[in-house]
Amino acid sequence: MNNVKPMARRGPRSARFRRGAAAFAGSGFVLASPCHAIDFAQLDASRSSTTVVAVQSLRPSEAGRPSPQVTAAATRWRTGSALGLSGVARWAVVDGPHAWVVGAGAGLDRFEDRSGPEPSRSAVSVRAQAEWFGPTPVGHYYGLVQASSFRQSRLLVLQHAFARGVAVELTHYHDRGYESIGAGLRLPLPAERWYWRIGALRAEGSTTPFVGVAYNAF
Numbered sequence: 001m002n003n004v005k006p007m008a009r010r011g012p013r014s015a016r017f018r019r020g021a022a023a024f025a026g027s028g029f030v031l032a033s034p035c036h037a038i039d040f041a042q043l044d045a046s047r048s049s050t051t052v053v054a055v056q057s058l059r060p061s062e063a064g065r066p067s068p069q070v071t072a073a074a075t076r077w078r079t080g081s082a083l084g085l086s087g088v089a090r091w092a093v094v095d096g097p098h099a100w101v102v103g104a105g106a107g108l109d110r111f112e113d114r115s116g117p118e119p120s121r122s123a124v125s126v127r128a129q130a131e132w133f134g135p136t137p138v139g140h141y142y143g144l145v146q147a148s149s150f151r152q153s154r155l156l157v158l159q160h161a162f163a164r165g166v167a168v169e170l171t172h173y174h175d176r177g178y179e180s181i182g183a184g185l186r187l188p189l190p191a192e193r194w195y196w197r198i199g200a201l202r203a204e205g206s207t208t209p210f211v212g213v214a215y216n217a218f
Helices: 015-032
Strands: 040-045 049-057 069-077 080-094 099-113 120-136 139-148 153-161 167-175 178-188 194-203 206-216
Touching: 080 120
Parallel strands: none
Antiparallel strands: 040 049, 040 206, 049 069, 069 080, 080 099, 099 120, 120 139, 139 153, 153 167, 167 178, 178 194, 194 206
16 A cells, blocks of 8 residues: 555646546556556545545565555645655565565656645655555555655655444645645445545645545555
């Protein structure tokens, strides 16, 4: 499982952006995977912004050998957008029921905000991450910490899944000039591995509800 920066900045959703973001996210995985399958995909939308993210493993994970992953992500708000395509190699520090996996890699990023002091920027980034996951008496937990040199961004995700796929999630995102805290609930759809997402994001002095849909094959 992987994640991207939570939805950001105020502004209406753009149908053209959503189509472009979906094409952007999908193109990386058509090239990266011989079976053209995506392991994780998520689309969240609110009156403030739209975010799409997709993750593809490059090979099946084995005991003690987690797969490298490619991630494509895009966020749109009223005055700008952010795009990213990254690859991360991963290593198991602790293997077993309670696992600890670390990763490092690089990415291509673009940021544009017409209302800010930095109108646009594109750069190659260096990134690192750590994951923790395992069982609990009532389900299983997942934790993720990611850091990128692009805009000095940091992301924390804490998730606990209960029986029948219901899960709760907390997120904290920070970069140069922006910070958000989010809380969400994941509810299973009739289709296997598909979920509704509902929640709220606190950023820039206001709280905004969001809805979304996710696919998770991990």
